[in-house]
Structures are given as C-alpha cells and as structure tokens.
Amino acid sequence: MIEAEAMEAAVLNASGNLTLQDLPVPKPKAGEVLVRVEACGVCGSDKQVLAGEAAPPGTQLPVVLGHEIAGRIVQFGPSPENVPPGTGGAGNNGDSQDTHRIRDGARSWSLGDEVLVYPFLPCGHCRLCTLGFENLCLSQEVIGYHRNGGYAHFVTVPLSSLVRRPHHLPAAVAAPLVDAFATSFHALWQVSKASQRDRVLILGTGGLGLSAVAVARAIPVQDVAAWTMRQDEESFEHARQTALAAGASFLWQGTPENARAVSREVRRWSEGGVDVVLDTHGTQASMNIGLQLLRPGGRLCVIGMDNSEVTLPSTPAWVRKGIQVLGSYGSKREDVETLVSWVESGRLNAAALPVIELPLSQIHTALAGKVPGRAVIRL
Numbered sequence: 345m346i347e348a349e350a351m352e353a354a355v356l357n358a359s360g361n362l363t364l365q366d367l368p369v370p371k372p373k374a375g376e377v378l379v380r381v382e383a384c385g386v387c388g389s390d391k392q393v394l395a396g397e398a399a400p401p402g403t404q405l406p407v408v409l410g411h412e413i414a415g416r417i418v419q420f421g422p423s424p425e426n427v428p429p430g431t432g433g434a435g436n437n438g439d440s441q442d443t444h445r446i447r448d449g450a451r452s453w454s455l456g457d458e459v460l461v462y463p464f465l466p467c468g469h470c471r472l473c474t475l476g477f478e479n480l481c482l483s484q485e486v487i488g489y490h491r492n493g494g495y496a497h498f499v500t501v502p503l504s505s506l507v508r509r510p511h512h513l514p515a516a517v518a519a520p521l522v523d524a525f526a527t528s529f530h531a532l533w534q535v536s537k538a539s540q541r542d543r544v545l546i547l548g549t550g551g552l553g554l555s556a557v558a559v560a561r562a563i564p565v566q567d568v569a570a571w572t573m574r575q576d577e578e579s580f581e582h583a584r585q586t587a588l589a590a591g592a593s594f595l596w597q598g599t600p601e602n603a604r605a606v607s608r609e610v611r612r613w614s615e616g617g618v619d620v621v622l623d624t625h626g627t628q629a630s631m632n633i634g635l636q637l638l639r640p641g642g643r644l645c646v647i648g649m650d651n652s653e654v655t656l657p658s659t660p661a662w663v664r665k666g667i668q669v670l671g672s673y674g675s676k677r678e679d680v681e682t683l684v685s686w687v688e689s690g691r692l693n694a695a696a697l698p699v700i701e702l703p704l705s706q707i708h709t710a711l712a713g714k715v716p717g718r719a720v721i722r723l
C-alpha cells in the first residue's frame with residue numbers, strides 16, 4: 345500500500361540548520377497511524393526557531409519540523425492493543441494492518457480518511473491535564489518538535505491526534521485550522537469569553553491575527569476590527585485587503601507618529617473603549633496599545649510571545665479600571681473539532697486566511713517569512 349520507501353523531509357539538525365534530506369518512510373507503531381501529508385502550514389514558531397530562538401523545551405534534534413498537518417491515513421500501526429475488545433475495529437484476526445478500519449474510543453478511522461493532525465501531545469495524567477488545562481501541560485510534546493512533523497511526505501502520529509478534516513476543504517486551507525485558527529479560537533472563545541456583546545480589536549495581521557478576525561466573526565462578536573504595525577505601504581495594503589476580506593470592519597495602521605489620532609478613531613468605533621483586545625505580538629508596544637484602548641472591565645488577551653521584558657502601567661491605570669490581563673496558550677483538541685464543525689456548517693470561513701502554496705523544495709523561502717499570507721507547504 346505504501347509504494348515509497350524513502351521520502352524527502354526538511355530536517356532541523358543539532359546546529360540549528362534546516363536541510364532537505366531523504367529519510368525512510370516511517371513505520372507506525374502500536375496506537376499510531378501513518379499519514380500521507382498533503383499540506384503543512386508554516387507556523388511563526390518555526391520561523392522563530394530558524395531565526396535562532398530556542399525551540400520548545402525538550403525538542404529532540406534532529407527533527408522533521410512542521411506541525412500544521414493535513415493529510416490522509418495510509419496505514420495503521422501493527423498492534424490491536426489500543427482497540428477495545430468487541431468494537432470490531434481491528435478486524436477479526438486482530439491484525440490491524442490487514443484491515444481498513446480502526447477504532448479509537450468513540451472515533452472510527454478508515455484507510456484513506458482525510459484528516460487533520462492536532463499537534464499537541466499532553467501527558468494526560470498531570471494535575472493540569474486532569475483539571476482540563478491540557479494545553480498548559482508542562483510535559484506536553486509537540487509533533488514537529490519532540491517527534492517528526494509534517495515537512496515531509498509521510499508522518500506517523502498517535503491515533504489520538506487525528507481530527508476529521510472538513511469535507512470539500514482543500515488540504516492547504518484546512519491545515520492552519522489545527523494551530524493558527526485553534527490558538528485564536530482558544531484565546532477568544534475559551535479564555536476571553538468573547539461574545540455578541542463585545543467589540544473586539546485584534547492587534548496584528550499575520551496568520552494569528554487574520555484567523556482571529558475570522559473566528560471573531562464566526563462567534564459572532566458584535567464587531568471586530570484590526571490594528572497593524574506594518575509600516576511600508578505595500579505590506580499595509582496587503583494587510584488591509586486581507587483583514588477586511590476576513591471580516592474586519594476596519595484596519596488601522598498604528599505608527600508612533602499617528603498613534604493618538606488612530607486611538608481616537610478606535611474609541612469612536614468602540615463607543616468609548618474596546619471590550620476585548622487580542623494581542624498577537626506580546627510586546628511592550630502592543631500591550632500598551634491594548635491597555636490604552638480597553639474600556640473599564642475590558643480584557644487584554646495576549647497570545648503572541650516575545651522574549652523581551654514587558655511591564656504593566658501603575659496599578660491605578662488598570663486595577664482601578666478592573667482590566668483583566670490574560671495569557672492564552674495553544675489549544676485543545678476539542679477546539680479544533682469545534683472549528684471543523686463550524687467550517688462544515690458554514691459558520692467559519694477558513695479561507696479568510698489566504699494561503700500561498702509552496703513545494704517542499706521552497707521551505708527556506710517559506711520560513712524566511714517573505715511570502716505574503718500564510719505559507720503552506722504542499723506535498
């Protein structure tokens with residue numbers, strides 16, 4: 345069934361360089377499946393690692409990078425141990441390699457199924473995991489850092505990582521649902537509790553910012569607008585078009601010179617102060633903007649991570665106003681499942697995040713960040 349024995353893959357080696365290598369096609373172990381990768385989104389965290397920032401703790405080098413995977417199941421692992429007796433998933437002879445269906449709890453998978461791969465692997469038994477904060481699990485591993493990821497033609501993943509792919513959605517459009525969209529969704533829906541009453545301002549117009557605009561529209565919040573720090577006209581114009589197409593009512597360009605004038609416009613739009621600010625930068629400059637624009641009782645939710653120090657204003661400037669400063673990290677598998685159902689019902693427009701498809705041979709171009717829109721490696 346797997347005709348190829350070798351595959352090309354983009355490998356991050358111990359010295360921090362990314363090279364294209366021929367690797368053997370991996371074999372799924374018990375409880376795993378082999379996925380033929382069709383598309384793998386290029387996440388900002390990969391760009392940061394290539395630019396010299398630290399990979400997530402515990403990253404195992406060398407590793408095939410890539411954690412926004414859309415593909416198709418082509419092989420099951422050899423052991424039926426993960427299949428409860430009597431569910432019939434592994435076939436009568438107990439050898440799942442010869443069968444076309446396998447069960448994982450309530451889910452059933454068939455060879456050829458179109459899937460997304462939820463990239464986070466929480467430990468499942470620590471205190472955070474048992475309290476329902478598995479996205480914050482300190483022992484969490486990530487596909488594409490702790491084990492080989494999707495910048496390759498094939499990847500093995502645990503059965504528990506599989507999420508059904510929305511019907512009729514191209515693989516390259518579906519791939520960012522598992523990370524860019526899921527991170528924005530978790531932050532807006534689970535952490536900020538953004539609702540129909542809220543005017544939401546998104547700071548940043550990268551993959552996270554644009555997906556957040558689309559998620560805010562899908563919730564739907566009362567209104568959503570975005571703010572970009574992009575200075576040059578060409579890049580601003582691209583950001584403006586994509587943000588408005590994703591559903592933003594306005595895109596403001598904040599520069600140090602015009603910050604005051606733009607802030608006045610935002611206040612007018614929000615009738616005195618924004619209810620929820622989602623900050624995809626996580627810098628002092630972006631957090632200052634967010635804190636200034638919130639109404640009393642508003643929420644500043646930060647999803648961008650920047651290694652520079654940030655300080656909060658003096659306490660009267662935010663405690664007296666009852667402002668909530670929130671951090672939101674990653675997502676849960678159930679977030680991705682909700683997004684898939686929203687896409688299928690037409691509630692969420694996944695195409696709001698414009699993708700630029702590139703072959704694996706152009707992985708370095710994709711990771712250099714020179715591509716307008718979300719780069720997705722097409723395999």
Ligand SMILES: [Zn+2]
Nearest residue numbers: 387388389523
């Ligand atoms: Zn990511």
Ligand SMILES: [Zn+2]
Nearest residue numbers: 467470473481
């Ligand atoms: Zn855990």
